[in-house]
Amino acid sequence: MEASTTNAPRFTREERADGRTPVASQDLTFVPSPIADPGPLGLAAFALTTFVLSMFNANLVGVGGEPVVFGLAFAYGGIAQFAAGMWEFRTGNTFGAVAFTSYGAFWLSFWAFVEFFEKSVPKADAGHAIGLYLIAWGIFTLYMFVASLRTTAAIAAVFALLTLTFFALGIGNAGGHTNIVHLGGWLGLATAAAAWYASFAAVTNSTFGRAVLPVKHLH
Numbered sequence: 661m662e663a664s665t666t667n668a669p670r671f672t673r674e675e676r677a678d679g680r681t682p683v684a685s686q687d688l689t690f691v692p693s694p695i696a697d698p699g700p701l702g703l704a705a706f707a708l709t710t711f712v713l714s715m716f717n718a719n720l721v722g723v724g725g726e727p728v729v730f731g732l733a734f735a736y737g738g739i740a741q742f743a744a745g746m747w748e749f750r751t752g753n754t755f756g757a758v759a760f761t762s763y764g765a766f767w768l769s770f771w772a773f774v775e776f777f778e779k780s781v782p783k784a785d786a787g788h789a790i791g792l793y794l795i796a797w798g799i800f801t802l803y804m805f806v807a808s809l810r811t812t813a814a815i816a817a818v819f820a821l822l823t824l825t826f827f828a829l830g831i832g833n834a835g836g837h838t839n840i841v842h843l844g845g846w847l848g849l850a851t852a853a854a855a856w857y858a859s860f861a862a863v864t865n866s867t868f869g870r871a872v873l874p875v876k877h878l879h
Contacts, residue, residue, distance in 0.1 A: 695751055697866060702744030702760035703818075703859035709737030709767055711852035717829065718845025730771050737767035755807055762804075766797060791834025798826030813876040814858035821851040 713729045715721045742764025748756035773793075781789055805819035825847040832840030861873035 695747070697862065698744040698747035698751070698760070699753075699756055700859045700863035700866070702741050702748070702756065702764075703855045703862070705736045705741040705744065706760075706763055707852045707855035707859060709733055709741075710848050710855065714825075714845045714848030714852060716845070717841055717848055719842050720845070730774055733767040734771040738764050738771060739768070740764075741767065755804075755811065759804060762800065787833050787836050791830045791832075794826050794830030794833060798823055798830055801826055810879045811877075812858070813878060814854060814861065816878060817854045818851060818858060821847055821854055825851050 709729070709732050712732055713726075716723055716726045716729065741760050745757050745759070745761030745764055748754075748760055778786070801819060801823045805816065805823050808816045808819040825844050828840055828844035828847055831837065832842075832844055857873075858875075861875050864872050865875070
């Protein structure tokens with residue numbers, strides 16, 4: 661007995677939450693995929709971890725509490741986001757796969773550096789080393805921003821803000837400029853807000869089966 665598609669959600673191309681082009685029948689009836697969209701998970705993991713770290717970078721929370729970030733970076737920003745990236749490969753979304761896998765690895769490498777290697781770096785070189793690390797991630801994020809211009813406005817905003825965040829934090833750390841690091845923290849908070857919205861919209865629209873929250877497509 662064949663499953664009925666009478667109640668399958670119907671979307672126009674502009675109503676898709678994730679920015680992908682679906683396989684459609686002639687009457688635009690979409691058969692639900694057996695694989696859930698990993699995008700909202702990856703965005704949520706990135707947003708929450710970025711938010712918590714940025715609260716310290718912006719000097720809104722005392723630096724003594726910063727170790728709370730490390731477990732979060734390992735488990736949610738790292739492992740959960742990396743797993744989302746692996747599932748994006750399965751869905752055929754190259755952009756999501758590269759982004760989530762890379763930033764999951766970023767958080768894992770951040771955790772590993774603090775946990776195992778930071779003590780081996782002389783204090784005189786620590787700022788330059790961390791600055792180089794962050795600026796390199798800024799370069800990667802910049803070209804991912806260019807690719808994001810074929811997705812949605814929310815995703816493009818995440819990558820634009822994240823590029824600025826990485827460069828501000830990198831320059832601030834490399835030069836010992838506390839005010840620039842604080843600026844990077846504020847930019848990180850804006851990045852987290854944009855990523856949270858993108859996640860919120862994607863998971864809500866998918867759950868409701870219709871466009872509840874607006875998502876503007878750039879292609």
